Amino acid sequence: MTGPAPALAPAAPLPHARRDLRLFWWAGTCDALGSQTSGLVLPLLLLTLGRSPGEVGALAGLSAAATLLLGPFAAVPADGGARKHLMVGSALLSAAAMAGVTVAVAVAAGPVPLAVLVAAVLVERCATSCYEAAALGTVALVCPPAEHRRVLSRLEAGERGALVLGPALGGLLFHAERWLPFLVDALSYAVAAGCIAAMRSPLAPHRAQRPPAGTVHRGLRARTAEAGAGLALIRRDPFLRLALVWISAVNALLVALYYTTVFALQNDGRGAAPLGLVLALAGAAGLAGALAAPRIAGRRPTGRVLVTVSWLMVPPAAALATARDAWHFGLLFGLLCLLTPAATVALQARIIQVIPPGLQARTGTVLATVSGAAAAVAPALAGLSADRAGAAATLMGCAALLAGLALYTTCAAPARTRHAATEPV
Structure with missing residues (x-):
């Protein structure tokens, strides 16, 4: 070990810690449930619209690449104190993207234009990567160290529960109306945004522990260095x-x-x-x-x-x-x-x-x-x-x-x- 672990949270819980952790759990679980609900049926939708397996795979690969590449850069403003704003804004943007898919699928008399679906999915994936990058530091800022394992286990249980229920729910909704899973996903993002916005605990590190001010104005090399600090x-x-x-x-x-x-x-x-x-x-x-x-x-x-x-x-x-x-x-x-x-x-x-x-x-x-x-x-x-x-x-x-x-x-x-x-x- 390079040295003793730094103190990330006070020994006693913050005044609103328990309430905020419950809100954070609901935000993460709803987000995961909505993503699992729509994630199962999106390939099915594309296939039923006459798209080839190659196109479906290409969209999945492009979405994954966008998520992997954007996350490290989105983490810089999160560590700089914009964690809450980034999470709320990203969740709302994801909700808007999935709402767009819902409307497009619901009102289209024929095949939905692939460009519309690609654009919406990429916006949703990029926004989700920003949300996930910002969320990574939340537990450390709200929860005292003695509670970390218990809180993390509850968060993981929520995600695994969504993994079990989401695909089954998505299949049932898709069988009823093919736009319903995307509506559920949009609503889940809206709920997540509301839960994060309602949190009262500070979601930013001490000012002295943040990245240098003005990073966004220092050029690509400086921003890359900040993103690579992790x-x-x-x-x-x-x-x-x-x-x-x-x-x-x-x-x-x-x-x-x-x-x-x-x-x-x-x-x-x-x-x-x-x-x-x-x-x-x-x-x-x-x-x-x-x-x-x-x-x-x-x-x-x-x-x-x-x-x-x-x-x-x-x-x-x-x-x-x-x-x-x-x-x-x-x-x-x-x-x-x-x-x-x-x-x-x-x-x-x-x-x-x-x-x-x-x-x-x-x-x-x-x-x-x-x-x-x-x-x-x-x-x-x-x-x-x-x-x-x-x-x-x-x-x-x-x-x-x-x-x-x-x-x-x-x-x-x-x-x-x-x-x-x-x-x-």
Whole structure:
């Protein structure tokens, strides 16, 4: 560790902390629910409008690229004190974009122009990336360190609950009227904006901890340097480097395991119902793991939690290679989803304490961008491996990589574990 973790919040809760954390939870959960509701049906809408799979994939890739590239730059004004304004404005812009899609789909007698959908989706994705970048520092500014793990576990539980309910809700609404899922998404963004606007706690670091004033007038090179300050911090801090490797590897390998499971079920001639069973079991296990994360991790040092979870993930990942039906796949994949929240919550809580207040959004955005990019390429790599070596060999390969990650974590975490014995989480 480069030094003691900075104090990011007072030992006692701020006057409106509990109320504001509830509002923040509702904002994040509604946002996630709306995104999951419309995210499932957007490809279906494009396909029903006669668009080719190539066009659908291109739009998805373009949206992902816009999200990954814009986040680090949006984090600079968030760390500079504009966090609340950025979150509210971004949520309202996303609501307007989804409302535009709703109107376009509802009133169109024929095919909706692709340019309209592309423009709306890109606006929504860019605005969402700004919201997510600004939101990364909120917990540190509102919540005392002793409450970080509990609050983060509740936030993750809300997102996982949305992941379970959103696709089912989107499918039902799309079956009724194809514009309804987008209306729900627009309303969810409006609710999120209202919740953030109603928060009373200051959502800005102390003035001395903010980026230099006038950054926006200092040219592209200066703005790029400010956006890259989070990456510079990660390069200097051993714990943040460990966190970057662990989060990116686990996200990518879980995505690869899921897609390889899909390939295995498809090769056996299974339909959509077994895949739905796998998703349902995994989603329920992830939600249970998020709710239980504070008790599972308790006050144990972060390094110890990471090492334990890393090794526990290897056996179920390897056993996936021998699974033969949807129940086996679902239970094993669910076990992985049950284990990861404890490590994720412990890791996120420690990350919040390590990062200075004026770098919360920028450093968190780097972690999210790198892990998101790793997860984005995982399906293609899993598909390529499954085509050449088979699904079982790919699953065993993922298990071997998880074992390598566990070994790396064991070697990298001991110093962190010794120092973490007194960490205030």
